[in-house]
Amino acid sequence: MSATGLSRPRIVRAALDLIDRDGIDGLSMRRLGAELGVDPKAVYYYLPNKAALFDGVVEALYAEMRLDEIGAAGWRAELTEFATRLRDVLRRHPRAVLVFATRPGPVSAYAAGADRALARLREAGFAPRAALTMISCVRGLTVGLTIAEVVEPAGAGDTPVPQSLAAFPALAAAVAGGYDADEQFQAGLAAVLDGFAPGSFDNEETKWTSR
Known part of the structure; x- marks a missing residue:
């Protein structure tokens, strides 16, 4: 773990928590950084892009x-x-x-x-x-x-037609x-x-x- 307290498992866990709470569209590197209390750029040291982050989430689900x-x-x-x-x-x-x-x-x-x-x-x-x-x-x-x-x-918030x-x-x-x-x-x-x-x-x- 780095001096900032970051680690790949911690980042992935925070990403999954964000998805659980706000959905896939609610996950961004900026919001993830805020959730972890770090500069979003620090996340890239462990996960180079959002695709890698999603793969980490899949890994966490398998675990x-x-x-x-x-x-x-x-x-x-x-x-x-x-x-x-x-x-x-x-x-x-x-x-x-x-x-x-x-x-x-x-x-x-x-x-x-x-x-x-x-x-x-x-x-x-x-x-x-x-x-x-x-x-x-x-x-x-x-x-x-x-x-x-x-x-x-899709359109879950709309009133369905009887x-x-x-x-x-x-x-x-x-x-x-x-x-x-x-x-x-x-x-x-x-x-x-x-x-x-x-x-x-x-x-x-x-x-x-x-x-």
């Missing part, structure tokens, strides 16, 4: 998931635990979800966990390419459903029970995992085979 604590309990249980931890962290930081969804983050943030997961999936009978596809699908499903759940829609579903009886009946985010997540994850099985990936064609 909060504690993916290294996921035990070897079978491939399905491990992917379920990964998805659950990912969703829990993103729901705690709803204004940072789009940063996570659109920034790759540093490889060091996820490489160790991904390597362990890929090794375990290979032990379970999945080819390396299939295993990577599985992890990507589970991540994409989880992030997508979380975006739908917690990210404010709409009637009277002309669409099937749709009206389907939505009558309301929206249950947990149910959608659990059902979607189960459907994705049910579609995976050792041998369902054609290594020569490099695509999933229909069953």
Whole structure:
């Protein structure tokens, strides 16, 4: 840590706190410097630009998931635990979800966990390419459903125009029970995992085979 008390982890934590409070648009080097009580230029010594700062935020979100604590309990249980931890962290930081969804983050943030997961999936009978596809699908499903759940829609402050579903009886009946985010997540994850099985990936064609 420098004489000013700055460090990369402290800066990233302050950036995430700002995003949590004021959203992505509320984060600037000037505001970050004020939050830390330093000249904004001091931040550039640790993070050269705003893109690097966003990647640091992604790294912090991965660290909060504690993916290294996921035990070897079978491939399905491990992917379920990964998805659950990912969703829990993103729901705690709803204004940072789009940063996570659109920034790759540093490889060091996820490489160790991904390597362990890929090794375990290979032990379970999945080819390396299939295993990577599985992890990507589970991540994409989880992030997508979380975006739908917690990210404010464009024009959120405007009064919505009332709409009637009277002309669409099937749709009206389907939505009558309301929206249950947990149910959608659990059902979607189960459907994705049910579609995976050792041998369902054609290594020569490099695509999933229909069953």
